[in-house]
Amino acid sequence: MKTILTSVLVGSLLTTLALAQQPSQGFGWHGWVHKLEPRRAQTATPATPNLMAYAINIAFEFGAVDLRSGAFLPIGPGLPPDVGDGLVPGPGTSLLSLGFSGNLDAIDPFTGQTSVVGATGLGDCSTPASPCGPNSALWIGRVDGHYYVTDFANNLYSLDPKTAATELIGPTGIPPLTSPPFSQNPDGSVNVFGASLFSARGKFYAYFATLAANFATGTFTPLIPGTIYQIDPATGHATIVAPTETTLSAIVNMNDTIYAFNAWTGQVGILDPTTGNITPVTTLDPSAAVIAGATPAVPAAAVH
Numbered sequence: 001m002k003t004i005l006t007s008v009l010v011g012s013l014l015t016t017l018a019l020a021q022q023p024s025q026g027f028g029w030h031g032w033v034h035k036l037e038p039r040r041a042q043t044a045t046p047a048t049p050n051l052m053a054y055a056i057n058i059a060f061e062f063g064a065v066d067l068r069s070g071a072f073l074p075i076g077p078g079l080p081p082d083v084g085d086g087l088v089p090g091p092g093t094s095l096l097s098l099g100f101s102g103n104l105d106a107i108d109p110f111t112g113q114t115s116v117v118g119a120t121g122l123g124d125c126s127t128p129a130s131p132c133g134p135n136s137a138l139w140i141g142r143v144d145g146h147y148y149v150t151d152f153a154n155n156l157y158s159l160d161p162k163t164a165a166t167e168l169i170g171p172t173g174i175p176p177l178t179s180p181p182f183s184q185n186p187d188g189s190v191n192v193f194g195a196s197l198f199s200a201r202g203k204f205y206a207y208f209a210t211l212a213a214n215f216a217t218g219t220f221t222p223l224i225p226g227t228i229y230q231i232d233p234a235t236g237h238a239t240i241v242a243p244t245e246t247t248l249s250a251i252v253n254m255n256d257t258i259y260a261f262n263a264w265t266g267q268v269g270i271l272d273p274t275t276g277n278i279t280p281v282t283t284l285d286p287s288a289a290v291i292a293g294a295t296p297a298v299p300a301a302a303v304h
Helices: 013-017
Strands: 050-059 062-066 072-074 085-089 095-097 103-107 114-120 136-145 146-151 155-159 166-172 190-200 205-216 218-230 237-245 246-256 257-262 265-269 279-282 291-296
Touching: 050 085, 050 246, 085 190, 095 136, 136 205, 146 190, 190 218, 190 246, 205 246, 257 279, 257 291
Parallel strands: 085 136, 085 291, 136 190, 246 291
Antiparallel strands: 050 062, 050 291, 062 072, 085 095, 095 103, 103 114, 136 146, 146 155, 155 166, 190 205, 205 218, 218 237, 246 257, 257 265, 265 279
16 A cells, blocks of 8 residues: 655665565555565554554554554554555544545454445545545544544545544645655655644644655655644644654654654654654664554543
8 A cells, every 4th residue: 555754764675665666556655565574463462551552554564563662563464555544543442544545444453454444535546547636535633532534635624433434624724745655756766745643732733744755865855844733623724833854654642742753764753743853762673664653552441
């Protein structure tokens, strides 16, 4: 599948991308890493105190990541190629992710098994042949018990987690994504982006960035520099808060401490959403690949 910068690859993944001759049926990050070594299938309930988060990565894996050490534990048989743009708690014990096809997908956190909840009505950009456009599905977030998704134009929609139905709230004003993920430029670089929707101290934030990544040279050029925005959930309107790193792949709120995954450096850091500053905490286990969505793995009442 896809997930974008939702990021830029790290370490050994750069080599994998350079060796990949063609994308698989997926589009974006997942399509370019389909030759990764087989995943370690497991069924497990990871330890859940404090700094454990459930996560999905660009190697079609679901698992748990320890934000203190960067260790990653795969759970289950692996994900189908349409799961991976953000990760949030869903109804009951399930987790939810938005697919580039426009489907809403559910993940069982205990087994890693996935199922399709339904179509959101957002457009499909899951393969190179898909009719990618402004309405294509981009990201999912959950703030104050409410569910939201965005499209390539960075419009904000409300989402029903049980039916996948969406309703347009309004344009955010965040710059749109105008180039399909991994479309190639004349200089050999490819267009990728990073996005996230998250909460912090009762406020609704978004992160967005686009860049041209050249995996042959190991360099990137910011196109839309990484920026933190605050969103009014009633209107969708976003206000710029602060600039930040352009290579973030996922952001997660852990008891109002905000953790960010940097896909280019492989680091996990604490993000101050009011300033955009990031304090490094640890280096992510390279086996975790690039994290494309994360949500706290803590005992909690079921979401209804």
